[in-house]
Amino acid sequence: KAGVTQTPRYLIKTRGQQVTLSCSPISGHRSVSWYQQTPGQGLQFLFEYFSETQRNKGNFPGRFSGRQFSNSRSEMNVSTLELGDSALYLCASTPYGTGNYGYTFGSGTRLTVV
Amino acid sequence: QQPVQSPQAVILREGEDAVINCSSSKALYSVHWYRQKHGEAPVFLMILLKGGEQKGHDKISASFNEKKQQSSLYLTASQLSYSGTYFCGTEPTYNNNDMRFGAGTRLTVKP
Numbered sequence: 001k002a003g004v005t006q007t008p009r010y011l012i013k014t015r016g017q018q019v020t021l022s023c024s025p026i027s028g029h030r031s032v033s034w035y036q037q038t039p040g041q042g043l044q045f046l047f048e049y050f051s052e053t054q055r056n057k058g059n060f061p062g063r064f065s066g067r068q069f070s071n072s073r074s075e076m077n078v079s080t081l082e083l084g085d086s087a088l089y090l091c092a093s094t095p096y097g098t099g100n101y102g103y104t105f106g107s108g109t110r111l112t113v114v
Numbered sequence: 115q116q117p118v119q120s121p122q123a124v125i126l127r128e129g130e131d132a133v134i135n136c137s138s139s140k141a142l143y144s145v146h147w148y149r150q151k152h153g154e155a156p157v158f159l160m161i162l163l164k165g166g167e168q169k170g171h172d173k174i175s176a177s178f179n180e181k182k183q184q185s186s187l188y189l190t191a192s193q194l195s196y197s198g199t200y201f202c203g204t205e206p207t208y209n210n211n212d213m214r215f216g217a218g219t220r221l222t223v224k225p
Contacts, residue, residue, distance in 0.1 A: 007217070017128050031211065042215055043201060044224070045212060045213065045214060046210065056210070056211050096209070097211045098209065098213050099144075099208050099209030101161070102148075102160070102161050103203075104214075105155035108155060
């Protein structure tokens, strides 16, 4: 079966712009989580969605937002980009959540802010 | 709150063993282990649940000490393919859906 698909793979944006990243989970998976990965901070939790509802949110400013659609696809948006937002953004899916399941990660979107 | 992993890096020769530790200051329900190779996505290895048994497959296994809020990943008779960065992820309650990851342990296996 198809894995977790993230688009685009690479993005270059200018400070102040906004960006939207997309994630299609494994078919049948209803929980989608987003992480920011940087060399200095490691994997930082952004938010998790289940059945179009945000269940948890990490410690990121309000410029970071997300949503989930009825087909479980998810998008995250970052407004007013800053240089420090440059990172690999990973999404991960599970059937219902992380209770008894491991994440399946997508390959990520590498965002570079210049 | 993020768990703490140790060591930060390990260099091994093929066939040697390694232990990676993960500890938390909070009570834990579950510990996940992932491996990420350079330029690739993290790959799930195993999950250990509160009250569960030690797990493992092939020559990679892990334990979970609930009282100490610690988990250890054991890699025995390491192979070149084991190289990568290992992350532990922890959750304080069942289905918390707010997994926090350690900073990672970079494992290099040399011939």
